[in-house]
Amino acid sequence: xxxxxxxxxxxxxxxxxxxxxxxxxxxxxxxxxxxxxxxxxxxxxxxxxxxxxxxxxxxxxxxxxxxxxxxxxxxxxxxxxxxxxxxxxxxxxxxxxxxxxxxxxxxxxxxxxxxxxxxxxxxxxxxxxxxxxxxxxxxxxxxxxxxxxxxxxxxxxxxxxxxxxxxxxxxxxxxxxxxxxxxxxxxxxxxxxxx
Numbered sequence: 001x002x003x004x005x006x007x008x009x010x011x012x013x014x015x016x017x018x019x020x021x022x023x024x025x026x027x028x029x030x031x032x033x034x035x036x037x038x039x040x041x042x043x044x045x046x047x048x049x050x051x052x053x054x055x056x057x058x059x060x061x062x063x064x065x066x067x068x069x070x071x072x073x074x075x076x077x078x079x080x081x082x083x084x085x086x087x088x089x090x091x092x093x094x095x096x097x098x099x100x101x102x103x104x105x106x107x108x109x110x111x112x113x114x115x116x117x118x119x120x121x122x123x124x125x126x127x128x129x130x131x132x133x134x135x136x137x138x139x140x141x142x143x144x145x146x147x148x149x150x151x152x153x154x155x156x157x158x159x160x161x162x163x164x165x166x167x168x169x170x171x172x173x174x175x176x177x178x179x180x181x182x183x184x185x186x187x188x189x190x191x192x193x194x195x
Contacts, residue, residue: 006066013036016074017074017077028154031150035074035143038070038143040143043139068100083152092177095181099184099187105194108192125189141172141179142176144172144176148165148172
């Protein structure tokens with residue numbers, strides 16, 4: 001069940017990207033609502049896996065792959081539309097590739113990204129990368145950034161909310177990129193022992 005939720009949220013991200021090509025208020029509001037649902041589903045798949053005792057290495061890897069596809073779909077389309085600078089998508093993509101490559105190396109040696117067999121060995125690394133609080137904060141920040149960027153470019157909304165909407169949307173993007181870097185750095189530091 002958890003893996004089906006992961007697959008569904010990944011496919012929904014593609015749907016949102018498609019919807020964003022039709023710039024009407026209703027479609028953009030639908031895309032923003034679906035975006036929030038996608039982020040909620042990211043938390044739900046882990047919860048379902050734990051409560052139904054479906055946790056597995058495959059499921060953990062599928063969850064991370066789903067996360068990457070979802071976040072890169074958003075950042076790339078935002079960059080293509082000129083909503084965010086291209087460097088945002090490049091940094092997030094580069095961080096994801098490096099971190100996931102290092103996690104693959106760790107997986108070969110029996111370590112996972114999260115849980116009792118996590119590759120993270122330091123308290124700070126565990127707190128920043130593996131803790132539920134850190135993962136929830138990062139997931140929430142992505143959800144806010146993605147939804148706010150869609151709302152910022154929703155026809156008619158900027159006229160209602162103006163510069164405040166722009167400030168919140170842009171701040172949420174840069175906070176999310178900062179969290180992305182902060183959460184990726186310990187993985188790179190701790191992976192040195194695996195290389």
